Amino acid sequence: xxxxxxxxxxxxxxxxxxxxxxxxxxxxxxxxxxxxxxxxxxxxxxxxxxxxxxxxxxxxxxxxxxxxxxxxxxxxxxxxxxxxxxxxxxxxxxxxxxxxxxxxxxxxxxxxxxxxxxxxxxx
Numbered sequence: 286x287x288x289x290x291x292x293x294x295x296x297x298x299x300x301x302x303x304x305x306x307x308x309x310x311x312x313x314x315x316x317x318x319x320x321x322x323x324x325x326x327x328x329x330x331x332x333x334x335x336x337x338x339x340x341x342x343x344x345x346x347x348x349x350x351x352x353x354x355x356x357x358x359x360x361x362x363x364x365x366x367x368x369x370x371x372x373x374x375x376x377x378x379x380x381x382x383x384x385x386x387x388x389x390x391x392x393x394x395x396x397x398x399x400x401x402x403x404x405x406x407x408x
Contacts, residue, residue, distance in 0.1 A: 291355050298348070303333060303341040313350045323353060326364050329371070 291314075298312060310317050324330045324340075329349055332340040342350075356362040362370065 291351070291359055295351055298344050303343065304347065306340050306342070309342045309347055309350065312347055313354060315350070315354060320350070323350065327353065327368070 294314070296312065304312070306317050306320055310320060313320075324332060327349070330342075330346055332342055332346065334340065353367055356367050356370065357364070
């Protein structure tokens with residue numbers, strides 16, 4: 286049986302406003318220390334500070350963290366590659382919460398063009 290993609294492994298994000306670092310760690314399948322590191326590297330992961338110094342994440346943060354994980358682990362991006370990719374997506378005015386869909390569409394289009402070319406050669 287084929288391994289499930291990360292996207293298929295992720296559980297549904299609970300319907301609540303704020304999440305602790307431990308909850309996000311569990312929902313995204315990464316360690317708390319990696320989350321803290323990514324907060325520094327990826328400015329879009331700004332957390333909410335409530336009740337002193339405790340970090341709280343939003344649903345959008347969780348979606349972005351999952352996106353980072355997919356880009357890095359399934360697509361082979363580096364941190365710098367993720368940042369460059371997001372810059373490219375932003376410059377094309379694509380919705381920020383959909384860059385993976387955009388990447389998948391680009392790959393599908395490339396596959397279709399290759400198939401079209403192969404079919405023409407056989408005709």
